[in-house]
Amino acid sequence: MESLDLSGRKGLIVGIANDLSLATAAARRLRGAGAELAITYLNDKAKPFVAPIASALAAPIFLPCDVSVPGQLEAVFEAIRSQWGRLDFLFHSIAFAPKGDLQGRLTDCSAEGFAQAMLISCHSLIRMCHLAEPLMDQGGSVITLSYYGAEKVVDHYNLMGPVKAALESSVRYLAHELGEKRIRVNAISAGAVKTRAASGIAHFDELLDESAKAAPLHRLVDPDDVGRVALTLISDYGAALTGDVVYVDGGLHIEGMVLPSRPARA
Ligand code: NAD
Numbered sequence: 001m002e003s004l005d006l007s008g009r010k011g012l013i014v015g016i017a018n019d020l021s022l023a024t025a026a027a028r029r030l031r032g033a034g035a036e037l038a039i040t041y042l043n044d045k046a047k048p049f050v051a052p053i054a055s056a057l058a059a060p061i062f063l064p065c066d067v068s069v070p071g072q073l074e075a076v077f078e079a080i081r082s083q084w085g086r087l088d089f090l091f092h093s094i095a096f097a098p099k100g101d102l103q104g105r106l107t108d109c110s111a112e113g114f115a116q117a118m119l120i121s122c123h124s125l126i127r128m129c130h131l132a133e134p135l136m137d138q139g140g141s142v143i144t145l146s147y148y149g150a151e152k153v154v155d156h157y158n159l160m161g162p163v164k165a166a167l168e169s170s171v172r173y174l175a176h177e178l179g180e181k182r183i184r185v186n187a188i189s190a191g192a193v194k195t196r197a198a199s200g201i202a203h204f205d206e207l208l209d210e211s212a213k214a215a216p217l218h219r220l221v222d223p224d225d226v227g228r229v230a231l232t233l234i235s236d237y238g239a240a241l242t243g244d245v246v247y248v249d250g251g252l253h254i255e256g257m258v259l260p261s262r263p264a265r266a
Pocket of ligand 1: 014015016017018020021022023041042046065066067068093094095096120145146147148189190191192193194195196197198
């Protein structure tokens, strides 16, 4: 019988906010396959939502991690180094942009908002790879989360489009640089899912409706669709995959999509 067995593997999951988070679904699948998980939460406000999930997953490492707070990400990797001495995989599932900038035109976004979105949503992946590299001395797998708005204009995705484009390009460069250490780096480009982060995007319900209509599979993606692909990529079944953007979107990316709320052109 074929099986995906991650017994003995150790991984860091960054990006669980609540039960609906894409990172929660991935963590459940990875734990179900036998992996041990280190889990982080954003801050004290988020902790009560993440703690029961971490406890159900029997996470031996559970620490705060706001990547914009100096030293917090480094402290997480230090805990991993001292407790485990190594790391096999890393699931980066975080994004942020200030609401004012996210909900306006890219043309009008502030330098501060753009920089903050890039630091939290993109540069944090680079920092995590930098910190993970010495711990992944037997090879490793890194996954980040992207969206179709990286490559085509999706109404209302605005500033996150160029941020995710930079993220996907970073995946290719990181994969190129870390390949000789057998560290694989991939992005999952997920279809629209109603999560906390998604609620910051204007007209998101319309995006969900249109996505379900336009996708060849005529359905929305659910977090576990992403979880199962994450498990496959991290396991040895993904051993030859690196530098890729893997679409988990019901095929939507082959179709393109126009939202009904798109303002008419004069
Ligand atoms: P979510 O709100 O559950 O997760 C977003 C996470 O980002 C939260 O856990 C939050 O704490 C974390 N975060 C924000 N700022 C942070 C900071 N400064 N430091 C550390 N963590 C921070 O939403 P989600 O949809 O599961 O988002 C996960 C990833 O998936 C994001 O990169 C998002 O862009 C991507 N994605 C989401 C969708 C979707 O439709 N939901 C589609 C494609 C890609």
